[in-house]
Amino acid sequence: MANQIRNIAQALASPAEGGRAARLTTWLAILLVSIFFLIWPALTARAAMNIQEVKSEKGITAWLVEDHTRPIVTMDLVFDGGTTQDPAGKEGLVNLMTGLLDEGAGHYDSDAFQVQLDDAGAEMSFDARRDGTHGSMRMLSEHQDAAFDLIRLALNRPRFDQEPVERVRAQLLSGIIANEREPHAIAELAWRRRLYGTHPYSRPDEGTKQSLARITAADLSAFHKSAFARDGLHVAVVGDIDAKELSARLDQLFGDLPQKQALAPVPDVTPKLGQWILVAYNLPQTSLQLAFPGIGRSDPEFFAAQLINNILGGSPMTSRLFQEVREKRGLAYGVSSKLERYQHSNTLVVTTSTRADRATESLDLIRQVIKELADTGPTAAELEASKKYLSGSYAIDHLGSSRSVSATLVELQLEKLGIDYIQRRPALIEQVTLDQVRAAAKKLLSAEPTIMGVGLRLGAVR
């Protein structure tokens, strides 16, 4: 606590010391919240990570972790509204747009923009995911003026000129064509269709040959205008920048965006389980994928489900599936389970690849391991180990570099977990009881899964 106070005091003091007392009020307005916590039980001062909530004059909010030990600034941002926003018949639109934001903006055409970006030494990438449009940036702090200005242009004034639109469209088309006869790609398309029916999640993010061809520059601009707005924006910044500087940057980057998004509503969808999807193909190895019910982040049983997933196949090397399928029998190189979370649907997915002539054996074994866990739940010792893993792995998985901290902070905002979440998390895990975990196992793993097999002899499995 003493550290916390000192930290805030220092933050408050520094601008005043510089003789800029007049600006202290602004400073106070910026620094709404400052949470101090430890990311590891080891209690050393330098292990502290201080997440500040910075609010700009125009009302843009971002989470910031200052790190002045490297001359680097990292930023992650998300606009709500991802590939689910693709209009019917124009699938692939959002993905195409994300490929064009650094291909010309403001008074720079594509080539000029790329030259400027290269000269500034900045990195900028965008990624169309199902529920949001993600951006990730990194720059050297000494070149941040140029870098932020290019980011501002890309976010506010993308041009969608014909040449880059056609070029990037052709590159994407080439990728779609390349997958046409690829069994695992074909299987992925079938998987989405069969799980999600007519829901937008059923569609390929990259679109189809036909839909990609229909998208116009006007469509791209229309989506940009409807999604790149302030009320759907989430921002995290890590690195060599302080709260006051960031506040000004936030207004520079986002202050002129429209206030409100205009997104199409997307319904929730329950994935359709109990199906068989067989993709026959002559392959030396059969791939298996099983979908069970998942769990949302806001569900009170979320951590119970996380723990059971770890015990089943989530934790490396020690999980039941890994032990039974790989370690004891050598049936596969990898086998794992994962809770897949999207805004409108959740699943628990088990995956492996196994030699074709033992695919039946592998699938039977996997189902048996799952059934046992559903019926009797984990042991107390397994739960204890799983708790330790889940608590301890957070820092290593999420906080090891500025990039991962930044990506994590924006995810925490998307999931509405609160700025003190990392601090609260260990206790949330610790308080889960064996009964809760058993109940979660039964709830998730008793269902009849949808099972997909890709490979020649899978037909025999039924």
Place this chain on the structure above:
Amino acid sequence: MTTNQTMPLTLIHLKDDARVRPRNMLMAHLARGCPPPHSLPLSATSTQQPQHKGQLTLPQTLPIGRSRQQKPSAHLQSGWLRGTLFATALAFVSTAPVLAATDDIKATAFLLDNGMEVVVIPDHRAPIVTHMVWYKIGSADEPPGKSGIAHFVEHLMFKAATINHAAGQLDRAVVEIGGSHNAFTSYDYTAYYQTVAPSALEQMMSFEADRMFNLSITDDDIQTERDVILEERRSGVDNDPEALLREEIDATLWQNQPYRIPVIGWMQEMEKLDWPDAKAFYDEYYTPNNAVLVVAGDVEPETVKALAEKTYGTVPAAPGLARIRPVEPVQNTRRTLTLTNERISVPRFSTQWVVPSYRTASPGEAEALDLLAEILGGGTRSRLYQQLVVKQGIAAEVGAYFEGVMLDATSFIIYGSPRGAAKLADLEAAADAEVARIARDGVTRDELDKAKDRYVRSAIFAQDEQEFIANIYGATLATGGNVQDVQQWPDRIRKVSTDQVKAVAARYLASDHSTTGYLLPKTEN
């Protein structure tokens, strides 16, 4: 200019990865989000993003057991990073001018009495430490007929018990503290690592020191684990036409040097690998004086030194080993290979040349090759990209790279895939023309300066990634380099002249001394 946090290109492997080949010195891949080099030449169109467009979602492929693999890897939760980390980019600066003021990221090196090399790179931003042991032994050191034994031993290191620890005890110890651990095998080295809280460092060191000389195993375990590596081969090679072709390109490019043999091994030899083979290999090469310890993270060099002496320091030194391998003869031919497959819809090509590595090159040559790769095909500002993707509009992707951090002679590679109505032959001819032009006319001062800037910048960005830095030091020291080689790399890059770049292009990239692989659709003639 893209980097990508979600690029699902690279698998995150539990224990080991024989396919991963940390051979490249091209930091720029990190900065520009290019696909990891190991996926570059003839990499499956199916798993590859259009190069520059690394951020786009392409058709999701390999959905099963691969693209959604395991937990997000510790410390390297982003797929791209993992890929970059292990597959590329083995250069970085610890003395970038901007960082001169801080002690973080400043490497300290010393030797233990038994000859084990140690490098410590403090990084105090988070209470995390990466602990790696690199053995100077890889698949290229295997005895004839025993291909895959280096990788098999790596697997057995996890499977086996020791005098002091039951099998699986290390796995449980790491998982218990929420750490992560794994290993990988390459042509020139085999590395084991754990990422844990600093308080667990001593425990990890004692586990690792223990399995440096105490391994024992049962017959059942041998059989099961051999099945696992056979599945790994089926997953990574046999199930993937592009990987099959890549394997045969290597066997064609290298006529004598052991890089001709795949790290994972040939199937028929892998099936016969057994404990006596593994034990002999282990006994000969798993010794402290044949190993490099790299520790990066929230720890001080003095602490590491004390702990290393207490753990590794007790392992007795063994007779020194010389790494003498067959050397590649001069290539006098243009060699081509073609693989047609019904799964392929868009053709691809890659052309490779034998070139010196950082260890075998005369001073400045490897640095010039790195810059040549960057200028020719390193990213969206490169000549190949600008000419073939942007101006001529005949390529979906195209690029070049140089795998510099290798013990022996290495390869320089260009690759491409056509788009639209363009023919593969036209694309290849246009790419060859760019290679010929750069060999004939050289590069401009401006091109060279910008390429240098990108490398130096990438080296600064790399300081954000603790495990990345550990890998750079480990791979460099395991291939005959030293700490200064890593630290002085940016300075050496800065010194390269346009003439030197032109000279290496003219000397090494001759079209009649090359090896080209074609991956073609079944229907294309």
